[in-house]
Amino acid sequence: MTSRPSAVARALERIAQRDPALGAFIEVWPEEALAREPGARELPLRGLPFAVKGRTGIRSYAARRLIAAGGVPVGATSVPGPGTVWQTWGQGAHGRTVNPWRADRTPGGSSAGSAVAVAAGMVELATGSDGAGSVRIPAAWCGVFGLKTTNGLLPSPDASGLASAGVLARSAAVAEEYVRHVLPGYGEPAAPSLPLAAVYSEDLGFAEVDPEVAGVVRAAVDRLVAAGTVRLVDAPCALLDPGRAWQAVRGGAAGDPEAVAVRRANDERLEAVLTAAPLLLTPVTPNRPHGHEGPGDRYSTALTWAFNLSGHPAASVPAGFTGDGCPVGLQLVAARGADVSLLGMARAAESALPTVRP
Numbered sequence: 440m441t442s443r444p445s446a447v448a449r450a451l452e453r454i455a456q457r458d459p460a461l462g463a464f465i466e467v468w469p470e471e472a473l474a475r476e477p478g479a480r481e482l483p484l485r486g487l488p489f490a491v492k493g494r495t496g497i498r499s500y501a502a503r504r505l506i507a508a509g510g511v512p513v514g515a516t517s518v519p520g521p522g523t524v525w526q527t528w529g530q531g532a533h534g535r536t537v538n539p540w541r542a543d544r545t546p547g548g549s550s551a552g553s554a555v556a557v558a559a560g561m562v563e564l565a566t567g568s569d570g571a572g573s574v575r576i577p578a579a580w581c582g583v584f585g586l587k588t589t590n591g592l593l594p595s596p597d598a599s600g601l602a603s604a605g606v607l608a609r610s611a612a613v614a615e616e617y618v619r620h621v622l623p624g625y626g627e628p629a630a631p632s633l634p635l636a637a638v639y640s641e642d643l644g645f646a647e648v649d650p651e652v653a654g655v656v657r658a659a660v661d662r663l664v665a666a667g668t669v670r671l672v673d674a675p676c677a678l679l680d681p682g683r684a685w686q687a688v689r690g691g692a693a694g695d696p697e698a699v700a701v702r703r704a705n706d707e708r709l710e711a712v713l714t715a716a717p718l719l720l721t722p723v724t725p726n727r728p729h730g731h732e733g734p735g736d737r738y739s740t741a742l743t744w745a746f747n748l749s750g751h752p753a754a755s756v757p758a759g760f761t762g763d764g765c766p767v768g769l770q771l772v773a774a775r776g777a778d779v780s781l782l783g784m785a786r787a788a789e790s791a792l793p794t795v796r797p
C-alpha cells in the first residue's frame with residue numbers, strides 16, 4: 440500500500456502547483472525541508488511546514504524558535520522589490536505577487552507573499568513583520584488571520600521601534616501555535632468570558648473609509664453582537680491622525696514636538712477606550728485591495744499605523760467580501776502585552792464569523 444506523503448511533501452507539492460500563478464515565494468527549499476522533517480516530527484510542532492518573510496526571515500527570532508519547536512521552513516516569501524515608494528505588493532520568483540481572490544489586485548504588504556502562501560493553502564502559517572500594517576493589511580486583503588504583537592515583546596531589527604514581529608495563519612487557532620512557541624513565558628489562556636465588551640469605531644475619528652468596506656465590517660460586528668460574542672460599549676474613540684507622527688519617527692525624528700504631542704494624545708485616548716472595554720474593533724483598512732499600479736491617494740495604513748506608534752497588539756480577522764469579490768478584515772486591538780488574551784478573543788470572533796465565499 441502506498442504511504443501518504445508527509446506534511447512537508449504535501450506543502451512542497453502545493454507550492455509547486457500554485458506558486459507559478461501567484462508569485463508568493465522568492466525561494467523554496469525542498470531538499471533542506473525534507474531532510475529536516477524526520478527529526479522535527481519528534482518535537483511539539485511535529486514537522487509543521489511554515490514559510491518565512493523574505494530571505495532574511497530564516498534568521499529571525501521567530502523562525503529560530505519555530506524550528507527549535509519542530510517547525511519546518513519550506514521557503515522564503517515575497518516582499519516589495521527595490522525602488523518602490525509603496526509597500527503593498529511583492530515580487531516573487533515567478534513575477535509579481537497577486538491576490539489569490541483577484542489577480543488584478545495586490546495582496547497588500549509588505550508581508551505580501553506570506554499572506555498569499557497562507558490564503559492559497561500552500562502553508563498554514565508564515566512569519567511576518569508589521570511596521571505600519573504590514574501583517575494586518577495583507578491578512579485582511581487575502582482573507583486570512585494576521586497578528587501584530589505588542590511592540591518590544593519580541594526582538595525586532597527595526598531601530599525606530601515601530602515594527603514588531605507577527606504571524607499570518609489560516610486561523611487564530613493556528614496562530615496560537617506561533618505564539619505558544621515564540622512568546623517567552625507563554626501561558627495557556629482561559630477561554631474569554633462572553634460577551635466581550637468592545638468599542639467599535641469605523642474611522643478612529645479621522646480616516647475616510649470606503650462605504651462598502653465600512654458596511655462589510657459593520658455587518659460583521661453586528662453578527663458578533665447577535666451571536667452573543669460581543670457587547671458594544673458606547674465610548675468615544677477619536678484619535679488624532681498619526682500619519683505625520685509615524686513618518687517623523689520612521690525618519691529618525693522621534694523627538695519632533697508634533698510627533699511627541701500626537702503620540703501622547705493618542706496614548707491617552709486609547710487608554711480611555713481600553714479602560715471602557717478590553718477590545719477595540721475597527722476596519723483594518725479604509726479601502727479594498729488596489730490594483731498593481733499603486734494605491735492612489737488613500738493610505739491603506741490609515742487605520743493600522745496608529746497601533747505601531749502606540750505599541751498595542753492588533754489582529755486582523757476575516758470579516759467578509761465586497762460585492763466585487765475583495766476580502767475585508769476586522770481589526771481587533773487590545774491592551775499592550777495582552778497578546779494571548781487578544782488571540783483568545785480573536786478565536787471567539789472567528790467562530791461567530793464563518794467565511795462566506797463570494
